[in-house]
Amino acid sequence: MKKEDLRALFEKNMQFFMSIPAFVWIMIFFYVPLMTILGRSFFVRSRVTFVPSPSLENYATFFDCTYFTIINRSLLLALITAVACLLIAYPVAYFIARHVKTGKNILLFLVMLPFSVNMLIQAYSWFFMLGKTGIINTLLLNLGIISQPLHLLNTSGAVYVCVIYCYVPFMILPLYTALEKIDARFIEASLDLGANWLQTFGRVIIPLSLPGISTGFFLVFIPAFGEFVIPALLGGGKQMYASSLISYYFLTTRNLALGSAFTLLSSAIVLFVAYVIYSWLKKIRS
Amino acid sequence: MQNSRLYTIMMRSVMVFFWVCVLVMFLGFSHIVHFFRSERSINIFSWPTLLDVSYLERFERETGITLHVSYYETNEELFSKLRATKGSGYDLVIPSDYVVELMIKEGLLQKIDQTKIHAWPELDPKLLSLYCDPHNDYTIPYFWAVYGLGIDTAYFKDALPEVSWDLIFDSKKIPSSIGMLDAAREAVLLAAFYLYGSSDIAMTPEHIAKIKKLLIEQKRFVGAYTESNIEHLLLGKLCPLVVAMGPDILRIQRVNPAIKFVIPKEGSFVVIDSFAIPAKSTKVDLVYEFINFLLKSDVLEHHRAKFGMCCPTKKMQSIHDQTICPSDEEFAKMKFFKTTLPEALLNEIWIQLMAY
Amino acid sequence: MNINMKSFCLPLFVTLFFLFLYVPIIVLILYSFNASTMPYEWKGFTTMWYKQLFASKEAWQALSNSLIVSTVSVFLSVTMAVLVVYNGFERLNRFFVFFYGTLVIPEIVLAVGLLGFFSLFSVSLGLATLIAGHTLLGLGYAVPIVHSRFCELERHLTEASLDLGATRSQTFFRVIFPLLMPSVFAASLLVFVISLDDFLIAFFCAGAETQTLPLYIFSVVRSGGSPMVNALSTIMIFVGALIVSFIALLQARKVVTIV
Numbered sequence: 001m002k003k004e005d006l007r008a009l010f011e012k013n014m015q016f017f018m019s020i021p022a023f024v025w026i027m028i029f030f031y032v033p034l035m036t037i038l039g040r041s042f043f044v045r046s047r048v049t050f051v052p053s054p055s056l057e058n059y060a061t062f063f064d065c066t067y068f069t070i071i072n073r074s075l076l077l078a079l080i081t082a083v084a085c086l087l088i089a090y091p092v093a094y095f096i097a098r099h100v101k102t103g104k105n106i107l108l109f110l111v112m113l114p115f116s117v118n119m120l121i122q123a124y125s126w127f128f129m130l131g132k133t134g135i136i137n138t139l140l141l142n143l144g145i146i147s148q149p150l151h152l153l154n155t156s157g158a159v160y161v162c163v164i165y166c167y168v169p170f171m172i173l174p175l176y177t178a179l180e181k182i183d184a185r186f187i188e189a190s191l192d193l194g195a196n197w198l199q200t201f202g203r204v205i206i207p208l209s210l211p212g213i214s215t216g217f218f219l220v221f222i223p224a225f226g227e228f229v230i231p232a233l234l235g236g237g238k239q240m241y242a243s244s245l246i247s248y249y250f251l252t253t254r255n256l257a258l259g260s261a262f263t264l265l266s267s268a269i270v271l272f273v274a275y276v277i278y279s280w281l282k283k284i285r286s
Numbered sequence: 287m288q289n290s291r292l293y294t295i296m297m298r299s300v301m302v303f304f305w306v307c308v309l310v311m312f313l314g315f316s317h318i319v320h321f322f323r324s325e326r327s328i329n330i331f332s333w334p335t336l337l338d339v340s341y342l343e344r345f346e347r348e349t350g351i352t353l354h355v356s357y358y359e360t361n362e363e364l365f366s367k368l369r370a371t372k373g374s375g376y377d378l379v380i381p382s383d384y385v386v387e388l389m390i391k392e393g394l395l396q397k398i399d400q401t402k403i404h405a406w407p408e409l410d411p412k413l414l415s416l417y418c419d420p421h422n423d424y425t426i427p428y429f430w431a432v433y434g435l436g437i438d439t440a441y442f443k444d445a446l447p448e449v450s451w452d453l454i455f456d457s458k459k460i461p462s463s464i465g466m467l468d469a470a471r472e473a474v475l476l477a478a479f480y481l482y483g484s485s486d487i488a489m490t491p492e493h494i495a496k497i498k499k500l501l502i503e504q505k506r507f508v509g510a511y512t513e514s515n516i517e518h519l520l521l522g523k524l525c526p527l528v529v530a531m532g533p534d535i536l537r538i539q540r541v542n543p544a545i546k547f548v549i550p551k552e553g554s555f556v557v558i559d560s561f562a563i564p565a566k567s568t569k570v571d572l573v574y575e576f577i578n579f580l581l582k583s584d585v586l587e588h589h590r591a592k593f594g595m596c597c598p599t600k601k602m603q604s605i606h607d608q609t610i611c612p613s614d615e616e617f618a619k620m621k622f623f624k625t626t627l628p629e630a631l632l633n634e635i636w637i638q639l640m641a642y
Numbered sequence: 643m644n645i646n647m648k649s650f651c652l653p654l655f656v657t658l659f660f661l662f663l664y665v666p667i668i669v670l671i672l673y674s675f676n677a678s679t680m681p682y683e684w685k686g687f688t689t690m691w692y693k694q695l696f697a698s699k700e701a702w703q704a705l706s707n708s709l710i711v712s713t714v715s716v717f718l719s720v721t722m723a724v725l726v727v728y729n730g731f732e733r734l735n736r737f738f739v740f741f742y743g744t745l746v747i748p749e750i751v752l753a754v755g756l757l758g759f760f761s762l763f764s765v766s767l768g769l770a771t772l773i774a775g776h777t778l779l780g781l782g783y784a785v786p787i788v789h790s791r792f793c794e795l796e797r798h799l800t801e802a803s804l805d806l807g808a809t810r811s812q813t814f815f816r817v818i819f820p821l822l823m824p825s826v827f828a829a830s831l832l833v834f835v836i837s838l839d840d841f842l843i844a845f846f847c848a849g850a851e852t853q854t855l856p857l858y859i860f861s862v863v864r865s866g867g868s869p870m871v872n873a874l875s876t877i878m879i880f881v882g883a884l885i886v887s888f889i890a891l892l893q894a895r896k897v898v899t900i901v
Contacts, residue, residue: 009297013301014810015729015730016301016729016733017301019725019726019728020301021308021725022722023726024309025309025777026741026778026781028309029756029774029775029777029778030744030752030755033755033758034751036759037754037755065641069641069642070640088659091655092656092659095652095655095656105890109886110660111660111663112886112890114667115886116879116882116883116886117879118839118841118878120860121670124670124872125667125670125875126666127867129665129666129669133522133683135669151463151524154510165662223749226749232864233864236508236510236511236512237468237511237512238510238511239642240637244640247845247846250754250758251846252363252366253629254370255633256758260754263750263751267748270748312774313770315770316769316770329851334865356851356853357861358850359864359865367849367850370761374766375766375850376850514866515864515865517866518865518867
């Protein structure tokens with residue numbers, strides 16, 4: 001092939017050449033690793049010969065109460081966090097979207113500001129709130145509500161409060177966007193037709209804001225399932241959540257096969273539960 | 287234009303291959319950096335409260351050897367990191383005795399030359415020729431510590447109970463909230479010691495089941511499983527009792543004199559941390575210089591005074607605080623964290639404990 | 643009665659909410675000036691922790707690592723995003739959906755996958771592997787942002803420019819890139835903040851020698867915390883607030899739309 005032809009061919013495909021780095025990157029660092037996890041989970045290394053052989057043994061290990069408990073714990077955390085965030089964020093988003101005339105942007109900005117704080121720092125700040133000489137105990141003691149400081153740290157309660165605290169900002173923006181879009185005329189019409197405020201809220205406002213609820217819910221539900229740092233810091237390392245176990249397999253016991261299998265299993269479970277909730281929400285919408 | 291299509295595909299494949307090569311070179315970047323790194327430097331992987339930074343800087347000034355120090359919190363972390371890199375990446379590590387055994391088995395350490403260690407004749411014989419390295423082919427003992435209970439005497443103001451392991455295992459005697467060890471091996475062997483008087487016995491499934499039961503029953507009273515966070519537990523009044531190493535409690539005692547360290551009457555466990563050189567290190571001479579520096583009397587004395595550790599030389603024995611570093615007779619009765627239980631089983635027990 | 647409740651309860655709730663949101667952060671900042679080592683008592687106002695922080699070699703090392711990783715990741719991910727959007731617009735449009743994978747999967751699966759991948763090919767963990775992971779994250783945000791902005795631009799702008807005689811590179815530098823600037827800038831800021839804050843990928847893929855700021859904070863907090871971390875957190879909070887304010891300002895002036 002002549003040099004000029006080669007050069008011409010290169011220039012013809014120059015666009016392709018310049019556009020694929022991103023694809024190559026994402027293939028090598030995302031899809032190939034995913035395949036690695038998938039593949040690893042189906043192999044077991046013989047203790048004696050260290051030769052890997054295909055097997056479903058890894059997955060079989062997890063058909064045990066222990067692992068169901070761990071996954072359930074994460075699912076419960078994710079569910080309760082998402083619902084709690086929804087209940088807390090909804091009134092706030094509603095207030096900013098519909099009750100505030102001026103200063104909407106400032107309030108929104110103030111709500112989103114904690115977003116910029118690193119989650120570790122947010123968790124650390126709860127040490128000072130929940131400790132025996134922390135803010136909450138000091139306040140309650142000074143108000144005379146309790147006589148002995150409460151043991152708040154290193155409990156499941158501390159974990160839940162902190163996780164909710166960290167994820168609430170995720171819920172506000174989608175809710176705000178959805179609530180702001182609701183045409184005021186719908187609400188007016190409903191009130192005019194004789195419905196009281198509660199009925200209007202339940203039958204007009206909530207259904208119209210369902211897309212926002214849906215988005216916000218999943219923005220919180222799926223990441224909250226994968227939380228293990230906050231339980232480690234605020235829960236006293238007493239209970240394993242799904243991601244704690246994944247971290248344990250990959251970093252402590254270095255059992256990559258079991259770790260991969262468990263990662264796939266727990267991801268499949270959370271995505272399945274998310275899908276069920278999503279379908280239910282969609283059904284309500286129509 | 288069949289030809290042209292073929293050529294297009296070929297050209298595009300070459301292009302993709304080009305970018306893949308670029309990526310691979312990018313990943314190998316760190317190898318290149320290592321290659322160009324200063325020859326007179328060593329990588330140290332150590333416990334956080336072991337080496338005084340000002341003394342490290344003194345060593346760097348005196349010898350011109352740069353020290354890159356990283357820290358690990360648990361022996362498991364050290365072992366798994368070294369295993370992952372197959373003994374490369376570090377020039378000096380300081381593992382505990384039970385990890386030394388595992389590391390030697392996996393060939394992660396290289397043999398040492400005892401003649402290069404100036405302080406060798408002064409080392410306390412009770413720390414040499416251990417079960418994990420009978421001829422000290424691989425390790426040089428650096429410091430040792432005993433496990434016991436850290437007690438907040440202010441909590442037990444009326445009467446200090448008799449200090450025995452009952453205080454953490456007997457549900458009638460456990461205080462409201464305790465701090466327990468967070469490593470599978472240590473927790474299991476401590477439970478085995480409490481139940482059977484020895485952790486080095488052959489374990490039948492019944493033994494294992496009883497140990498599991500004991501640990502699960504204990505969990506109700508555990509405030510936190512941790513070894514690095516005990517300062518916060520004791521000083522923050524979260525737990526009046528923690529299981530910990532002597533030197534850690536000694537340092538807390540300096541802040542709050544009401545905290546005391548006591549070794550339970552039944553006896554306890556001792557850990558001996560030694561210098562070891564990973565298999566793939568090439569800077570062995572520089573490492574010996576560093577080890578000799580650390581074993582000098584004045585350096586040892588400074589570290590003992592600052593961190594409360596028990597030193598490895600015979601001379602230091604007389605200066606040691608007897609409550610933290612017991613006498614030779616007591617030492618002889620101490621147990622090690624060695625066991626024939628496979629790692630997989632220990633991990634499984636831990637997962638089951640953590641699940642509930 | 644109804645209306646009275648509404649006009650009282652709702653603002654009260656919102657006020658309580660803002661208290662809930664800000665009190666922990668304010669307390670954290672306050673304690674960075676506490677003269678006592680542990681947050682058990684208030685011993686007086688001091689800035690000694692900030693001085694100690696500035697003297698800590700470990701903290702500076704963590705900061706420099708974080709900055710290096712974040713800057714390189716931003717550069718790589720935004721450059722690749724712009725290249726792929728500009729050059730792959732027509733033909734590769736349908737493949738763009740591949741980039742959304744990183745946003746759907748829980749981040750721990752990404753981190754763990756990378757770790758498994760690196761250990762399979764015996765890649766030593768360090769700055770390069772961290773950058774690889776953060777660039778991956780960055781692509782997931784940079785590509786949609788740049789792509790949506792590019793779509794907004796006149797689709798035939800490129801064609802028109804080429805018809806008028808410019809080469810592809812001339813078109814890019816003189817026509818397209820200046821118009822893409824706002825979204826490039828926004829994407830850069832976003833990826834920078836995400837990379838700086840990232841903990842999971844660093845936790846799994848950084849290796850023992852490399853420590854980033856979040857890893858440093860985690861290791862200190864895990865052993866009970868220290869006022870130095872309060873000081874560091876305070877600084878990070880203010881820097882983060884500045885960046886978010888800046889983005890908000892840009893959005894208010896309609897320079898940029900991220901949300």
